[in-house]
Amino acid sequence: MRYKTDLPVMMPITPREPTPFIGLKPWQILLIALLAFVGPSFAFAQTGIPILTPFAILFDWAPLLLKGFIFNLVISVSAMALGTALGALLGLGQISLSRVTRGFAWFVTQFFRNAPWLVLLFFAMFLLPFELNLFVLKIPFPDWFKAILGLSLPVMANVSEIVRGAVKSLPSGQWEAAESLAYTRRQTLWLIILPQCVKRMLPPWMNLYSILTMATVLASIVGVSEVMTLTGQALAAEGGRPELLAPFYGFVLLLFFAYCYPIARFTVRLERKFAVID
Amino acid sequence: MSWTPADPMVSLRDVHKSFGTLKVLNGVSLDVMKGDVICIIGPSGSGKSTLIRCINALNDIQKGSILVEGQEVNDPNLNKLELRKKVGMVFQQYNLFPHKTALQNVMMAPVRVLKHDKAKAEAAARALMKKVRLEGKEDAYPGELSGGQQQRVAIARSLAMQPDVILFDEVTAALDPETVGEVLQTIKDLAEEGMTCILVTHEMAFAREVADHIYFTDRGVIVEHGPPATFFKNAQDPRTKEFLSQVL
Numbered sequence: 001m002r003y004k005t006d007l008p009v010m011m012p013i014t015p016r017e018p019t020p021f022i023g024l025k026p027w028q029i030l031l032i033a034l035l036a037f038v039g040p041s042f043a044f045a046q047t048g049i050p051i052l053t054p055f056a057i058l059f060d061w062a063p064l065l066l067k068g069f070i071f072n073l074v075i076s077v078s079a080m081a082l083g084t085a086l087g088a089l090l091g092l093g094q095i096s097l098s099r100v101t102r103g104f105a106w107f108v109t110q111f112f113r114n115a116p117w118l119v120l121l122f123f124a125m126f127l128l129p130f131e132l133n134l135f136v137l138k139i140p141f142p143d144w145f146k147a148i149l150g151l152s153l154p155v156m157a158n159v160s161e162i163v164r165g166a167v168k169s170l171p172s173g174q175w176e177a178a179e180s181l182a183y184t185r186r187q188t189l190w191l192i193i194l195p196q197c198v199k200r201m202l203p204p205w206m207n208l209y210s211i212l213t214m215a216t217v218l219a220s221i222v223g224v225s226e227v228m229t230l231t232g233q234a235l236a237a238e239g240g241r242p243e244l245l246a247p248f249y250g251f252v253l254l255l256f257f258a259y260c261y262p263i264a265r266f267t268v269r270l271e272r273k274f275a276v277i278d
Numbered sequence: 279m280s281w282t283p284a285d286p287m288v289s290l291r292d293v294h295k296s297f298g299t300l301k302v303l304n305g306v307s308l309d310v311m312k313g314d315v316i317c318i319i320g321p322s323g324s325g326k327s328t329l330i331r332c333i334n335a336l337n338d339i340q341k342g343s344i345l346v347e348g349q350e351v352n353d354p355n356l357n358k359l360e361l362r363k364k365v366g367m368v369f370q371q372y373n374l375f376p377h378k379t380a381l382q383n384v385m386m387a388p389v390r391v392l393k394h395d396k397a398k399a400e401a402a403a404r405a406l407m408k409k410v411r412l413e414g415k416e417d418a419y420p421g422e423l424s425g426g427q428q429q430r431v432a433i434a435r436s437l438a439m440q441p442d443v444i445l446f447d448e449v450t451a452a453l454d455p456e457t458v459g460e461v462l463q464t465i466k467d468l469a470e471e472g473m474t475c476i477l478v479t480h481e482m483a484f485a486r487e488v489a490d491h492i493y494f495t496d497r498g499v500i501v502e503h504g505p506p507a508t509f510f511k512n513a514q515d516p517r518t519k520e521f522l523s524q525v526l
Contacts, residue, residue, distance in 0.1 A: 173369060173371050174368065176336055176373065176376070177363065177367075177373035177375070178375075178430075179358075180365075180367040181387040181436075181439060182360075182363045182387065183391055191386070195377050223496055268312060
């Protein structure tokens with residue numbers, strides 16, 4: 001039986017599938033973020049002095065900010081390379097048979113892993129000389145170089161832990177099998193253990209790189225002309241107009257997001273792939 | 279004291295081993311002659327695996343003597359690498375190197391440890407793969423092989439080092455029942471060729487068939503031993519009888 005009624009409550013309801021926010025495509029999230037940042041600026045722009053829209057101003061400054069961002073990337077890649085090299089050594093030290101080496105490597109790792117990055121950066125900035133005199137040779141230590149050194153310290157400590165963790169995560173049977181085949185410890189490490197560790201280390205290592213890249217803006221606090229410093233200077237040059245803050249810093253955020261998000265996605269994919277293989 | 283093939287190849291005297299306060303071996307003595315196949319049986323936790331792991335110095339011992347071809351293993355100056363070239367080992371969990379193919383697993387140690395010529399080592403490895411009936415699986419990675427196939431690769435890997443004696447540590451315990459047979463057959467082939475084998479096993483029928491001598495261990499001591507015919511029919515010790523009544 002069907003009753004005719006105007007009351008909507010009586011009508012059969014087919015509930016719609018909720019569309020969750022996380023179901024959005026990355027570019028859709030980006031677009032929303034972009035609109036959220038620029039929206040308020042237009043509101044400001046209408047009441048402010050109608051010279052140039054905030055967007056046009058940002059457009060003028062964008063090349064400089066991009067250059068600054070590329071400098072951030074240079075710092076991140078260099079600090080990562082240096083930190084990885086030192087951290088790998090330290091990590092191997094942590095699994096050394098020598099108690100002294102192990103203890104030393106453990107202490108250095110723990111010390112730098114549990115130190116705030118900014119404090120380490122300050123240390124590198126203000127305790128390192130501005131140049132190094134090697135007899136006749138004068139090697140200058142510019143600020144950006146010191147920033148790289150400072151940021152490579154926590155990277156080193158974290159890489160050290162990644163190496164140690166990966167080696168410890170292998171089943172002890174791998175060591176025993178190698179030992180029973182008369183491999184030396186060094187051969188066991190280089191031929192059998194470490195090759196298996198590489199894929200275990202890759203995801204956390206890339207994660208660390210992502211974090212480091214975002215931490216490079218700390219260098220602005222100690223005066224390196226990276227993207228944050230330049231953004232601050234650009235805003236000051238525009239007379240510190242408050243409606244410019246959101247577009248400018250939003251632009252910087254988007255730069256980092258555009259760079260780090262793919263790395264994060266790729267890391268997740270690697271993790272999944274390796275989990276299947278294991 | 280020079281060793282001759284007429285002497286025991288492996289000789290344990292009053293071996294004591296403990297992990298911390300836990301005593302695992304409490305005075306174990308046994309002799310293995312060249313070409314012997316001996317099986318060590320006993321309840322879980324009776325120290326069987328520890329016993330054979332001491333023979334290639336994977337575990338050290340606190341007291342007693344282990345001689346392998348006349349060489350003392352319980353010696354702080356022991357050259358473990360030289361010892362392990364003579365003593366092969368196959369594990370319960372196979373422990374193949376997962377990042378290497380089956381063939382690479384077999385030929386790697388001869389090339390890297392014994393410094394054999396690569397081409398020769400590869401030819402030898404291919405022959406061994408054939409011997410363990412895994413022809414055609416040379417390029418497979420361990421993850422692509424069944425448990426029984428992996429264990430046979432592990433046996434081939436151990437054989438590639440041309441050891442004088444091979445230790446088998448419960449090598450069929452982790453296998454699916456249908457693949458146990460192929461691994462046991464491989465070990466039987468070896469035994470028939472005269473390879474000296476020391477096995478820790480739960481496969482009683484197999485032990486009875488291939489072993490020259492059976493040792494029954496419980497709580498870190500050898501309770502009873504003898505050739506399989508007498509051991510399985512006329513066990514004397516009540517502990518042996520009880521164990522056999524449970525597993526047979």
